[in-house]
Amino acid sequence: MTAVTPLVPQHSGLGDFTIRDVIEGQTAGQLIVAADDWGWWATLLSGDTIAPTTGIAQTVAEGLVRAGFLIRRGHRYQLTHTGHDVGKNRGFVRVAVRGWEPTFRQLSDSPHREYIPAATEPGEVARGCTDIARRRPEILEAIGRALATGAPGCTVDLGCADAGRVMALAGIAEQERFLGVDIEDGVIATAAAELAERGLDDRISLLAGSVQPEPEPPAWLATVDRGAVTTAMSFFLLHQLASDGDGIAAVLRGWMDWFPNLRRLVIGDGYLLEAPYWAQQPWFSPTYEIYHAVTGVRLWTRQEYEQAFAELGWTVRRRLEDHTMLVTSILERD
Structure with missing residues (x-):
């Protein structure tokens, strides 16, 4: 035999x-x-x-x-x-176990599809993302110190989730005003109620709406003093917007058009780190990669982010790495 x-x-x-x-x-x-x-x-x-x-x-x-x-x-x-x-890492666990579970649940009924539209638990994802940002307080501290440098302005968090980041930063950059925008109405409503309870609604405003640049500006933008915004932030979202649109540079260019007096960008996102086997990637990286693959969202490499920054005249003044794949860049114009 x-x-x-x-x-x-x-x-x-x-x-x-x-x-x-x-x-x-x-x-x-x-x-x-x-x-x-x-x-x-x-x-x-x-x-x-x-x-x-x-x-x-x-x-x-x-x-x-x-x-x-x-x-x-x-x-x-x-x-x-x-x-x-x-x-310290419970935010990653929350996103995977609760936030993304409805998407993965669709796999069994979808063998005929090319990809599955994301079906998340928005509140769970929002809280998880804020927990991920807060696990390294020195990163928020560095962002807050950058915001406090020079004349006070207005910082907009595009995709602010539950406003946890802007609430934390408001305690560091005490003269700065903040605006948070997120597409999930329910998440914004809950966060606005918390702001009022904590007495922060005089310095932090929240609006519901899309932050994806389109040929027609979103309705919420008409209610904002666009010229007063001097810093734009985005965390864990640029990869999605770039995938749905025309790439990283196109999204950033749209935000620059929205806010003509931007002098600073703060971009935090997960970079693509591929490997043939899960054990060869940092933990959570396989989950991050697979989730986006099944939802049809492209992930981007560090080189692609930095190429887009340079193309638009932004220089990385500080790079803050967390968990290998998560990188926050503080950028200023040349």
Whole structure:
């Protein structure tokens, strides 16, 4: 009998997934997000401990102990080293487990399609993106210091999500005014209510609408003092707009037309980092890449971003890298 050589080795040495990784990983992700909704990670990261008082909370806590994220000390729980890493990165978990889940759920019924239109949970994505931005406070601090340099102006966050970034930056650049714009009406309404409760609505305004440059300007732009805007920011969105439109430079050029007195851009986005196997990419990079592939959105390389910046006369004054694939660039005009 002739031996048959397997087409794919059972153990390739490339960090193979096992069925256990798939199932337990999904369970751990759900527990991580639930604990975050209860405020546990913020408490634990501040150096405090938690003490569950209900049966379901106790069950979740014990699950996080068995996953290696918490350790029990009497009736209270504290972080392990791995748990600290989980808490700092819970925004990525939220986006993948809750925010993008409706999109992935469509795969089973869509084998005939070229791609699947994104179907997200907007509130979950917005919160997750803000958590991702806040995991590195020194990056927000650097942006805030840049905004505070020179004469105060107005900073617009194009795709502001839940306004978490502008609220944080308002506490650093205390003379700056802020405008946040996002296409999700419900997210904007919730964020506006929070601004009012915190007494920040005198310095921060929020508007609902598209930030994609089109031949006809969006309606919200007519309500804005366009000449007062001196800084435009965008996080985790430019790749989508560039894919839907005519590329990175076209989107940036449109924003420059909207706001003729721009002197600064702050662009934070995920760069394309391809590899044949998931284990050869930074964690979350495969999920990011696959999600956009199934939704028909092109991702862009660092070289493509920097080429577009240079084409339009912008110079990178500071580059802030987080998580390898996430890069924030502070740019000024030549």
